[in-house]
Amino acid sequence: MDEHEHGLAEPPREHVGARRLGRAGFLGVVGAGVATLFYGQAVSRVASRVTSPISDATGLDRLIPSGGWRIYTVADSMPSFDPVTWRLRIDGLVRTPAELSYRDLLALPKAQQVSTFHCVTGWVVGGVRWGGVRFRDLLAPAGVLPRAGALRFVSAERPYDDYLDLRQASLRDVMLAYEMDGRPLPREHGAPVRVVIPDMYGYKNVKWVERIELVVRPGSGYWEQRGYDRDAWVGRSNGYG
Amino acid sequence: MASAGALEQTAAAAARPRYVERFTLTERLLHWVHASAFFCLLGSGLVLYLPSLSAAVGRRPLVKDVHFWTGVSWAGAILAVSALGNRRALFATLREIDTFDRDDRRFLAGQVRAPQGRFNAGQKVNAILTAAFSVLFLVSGLLLWYGERDTRFRLGGTVLLHDALMYVSVVVVAGHLYLSLLHPSTRHALRGIVRGTVREDWARAHHAKWRPRASDRRPRLR
Numbered sequence: 001m002d003e004h005e006h007g008l009a010e011p012p013r014e015h016v017g018a019r020r021l022g023r024a025g026f027l028g029v030v031g032a033g034v035a036t037l038f039y040g041q042a043v044s045r046v047a048s049r050v051t052s053p054i055s056d057a058t059g060l061d062r063l064i065p066s067g068g069w070r071i072y073t074v075a076d077s078m079p080s081f082d083p084v085t086w087r088l089r090i091d092g093l094v095r096t097p098a099e100l101s102y103r104d105l106l107a108l109p110k111a112q113q114v115s116t117f118h119c120v121t122g123w124v125v126g127g128v129r130w131g132g133v134r135f136r137d138l139l140a141p142a143g144v145l146p147r148a149g150a151l152r153f154v155s156a157e158r159p160y161d162d163y164l165d166l167r168q169a170s171l172r173d174v175m176l177a178y179e180m181d182g183r184p185l186p187r188e189h190g191a192p193v194r195v196v197i198p199d200m201y202g203y204k205n206v207k208w209v210e211r212i213e214l215v216v217r218p219g220s221g222y223w224e225q226r227g228y229d230r231d232a233w234v235g236r237s238n239g240y241g
Numbered sequence: 242m243a244s245a246g247a248l249e250q251t252a253a254a255a256a257r258p259r260y261v262e263r264f265t266l267t268e269r270l271l272h273w274v275h276a277s278a279f280f281c282l283l284g285s286g287l288v289l290y291l292p293s294l295s296a297a298v299g300r301r302p303l304v305k306d307v308h309f310w311t312g313v314s315w316a317g318a319i320l321a322v323s324a325l326g327n328r329r330a331l332f333a334t335l336r337e338i339d340t341f342d343r344d345d346r347r348f349l350a351g352q353v354r355a356p357q358g359r360f361n362a363g364q365k366v367n368a369i370l371t372a373a374f375s376v377l378f379l380v381s382g383l384l385l386w387y388g389e390r391d392t393r394f395r396l397g398g399t400v401l402l403h404d405a406l407m408y409v410s411v412v413v414v415a416g417h418l419y420l421s422l423l424h425p426s427t428r429h430a431l432r433g434i435v436r437g438t439v440r441e442d443w444a445r446a447h448h449a450k451w452r453p454r455a456s457d458r459r460p461r462l463r
Contacts (some may be wrong), residue, residue, distance in 0.1 A: 015340070015342045016342055016343045016344075017342050017343035017346070018340050018341070018342040018343075019340070019341055019342075020339050020340055021339070021340075021341045022338050022339035022340065022341065022365060022369050023339055025366070025369045025373075026369050026372055026373045029369070029370065029373035029374070029377075030373050030376050030377060033373070033376075033377035033380075033381075033402055033406070034377070034380070036398045036401060036402045036405070037380075037381065037384070037396045037397075037398045037399055037402055038396060038397070038398060039398065040397065040398025040401040040402055042397075069292050070289075070290055070292065070295075071292045071295040071296060071301075072301070073295070073299070073301040074301070074302065075301075075302075076299055076300045076302070076303070077299040077300065078296060078299060119400075120395070121385070121388070121395075121399070121400045122396075122397050122398065122399060122400040122401060123400050123401075187296060188292050188295060188296040226389075226390070227390065227391065227392065228392075238392055238395060239392035239393065239395045240395075240397070
């Protein structure tokens with residue numbers, strides 16, 4: 001090919017075997033990357049079935065910063081937690097509005113579970129060990145009025161809030177978690193308490209919950225006001241599935 | 242006396258190394274625009290990505306804006322320098338990087354003594370990867386930005402791709418920094434990308450097939 005470009009019968013000695021490979025390489029890498037956009041998740045799911053026994057055995061997973069978590073926040077700084085002054089307020093459509101201290105919360109029946117956390121942006125953290133309180137145990141003392149149909153979770157991170165209806169909140173693996181992987185919930189994960197609903201994307205798993213308001217029906221939470229689905233079922237909402 | 246002065250002058254000229262021009266101002270500008278943007282994007286990106294940094298820095302909406310607008314400015318600056326700079330030289334450079342001859346392939350196969358042109362084959366691969374990654378970073382970054390605003394732009398693999406590109410780029414850039422700042426036989430190349438010129442004897446030893454123009458006169462401004 002170079003012969004034509006140089007107009008020579010024989011290429012100069014210093015360019016023996018010259019081939020235009022750069023463009024092909026460039027397009028190949030770009031093509032592979034673009035394919036990753038569409039098939040990357042499926043490939044990594046299949047690949048992790050092969051690699052997860054290996055990484056479990058070798059601890060290679062620990063090389064990924066903080067086990068694959070990323071911390072999404074909407075305010076300028078993260079709320080900080082003081083176990084002495086912290087209170088969880090339960091109000092709205094209840095018989096008796098309640099205020100629980102951190103100690104009150106820990107005294108409630110403790111539930112534990114291992115579940116997978118899905119972010120709507122595509123990252124997933126598997127095998128998270130949560131400890132916390134089921135909502136029926138949490139709400140029983142306040143007495144939910146018959147008119148109430150949903151919970152509004154208000155985060156100490158203003159202006160974040162989101163909703164679950166009562167049926168969703170009573171699914172068997174939904175809780176208000178105060179422990180993660182055997183330790184008190186870390187600040188960046190919502191200390192001291194966050195919602196855990198594994199079947200829904202992370203934005204429904206409100207962090208830094210400081211108030212639970214019983215309301216008639218679910219409204220639009222922070223991300224729902226920005227175009228995300230109210231019922232954020234993993235794989236069946238937000239353009240997926 | 243006059244002849245002694247002349248002798249001194251020739252001796253000084255012989256001792257003074259001769260320099261040849263390796264990079265035009267356009268090429269150097271492109272390199273430094275890209276390099277500075279890369280580190281701004283890496284820094285702000287890591288604050289968004291690493292939980293410990295996210296917690297320490299906070300102000301996520303601001304960091305997000307910094308990251309996004311750095312990316313947009315980077316793309317704009319690259320396009321502007323390419324359009325307004327020495328386009329003829331850039332096209333010639335593109336051709337050089339595109340072409341791999343037998344010696345280049347031997348170089349990549351591990352024979353690093355194979356005679357090389359102005360760019361050795363490793364530098365060509367670095368340039369091609371950098372260009373391809375830039376396109377992919379830009380596309381996946383814009384998809385992340387738009388995907389937050391419109392579900393139609395939300396693709397399952399976007400985050401995966403953007404992260405993977407970051408990991409591979411950090412490795413590639415680390416290698417690039419090692420060769421240009423530390424490795425004794427290659428670090429002279431740094432002078433080329435800063436001032437445009439390199440020592441002629443170094444060029445002959447490391448880039449034997451390159452026929453550079455001597456730069457006795459002042460370097461080309463473009």
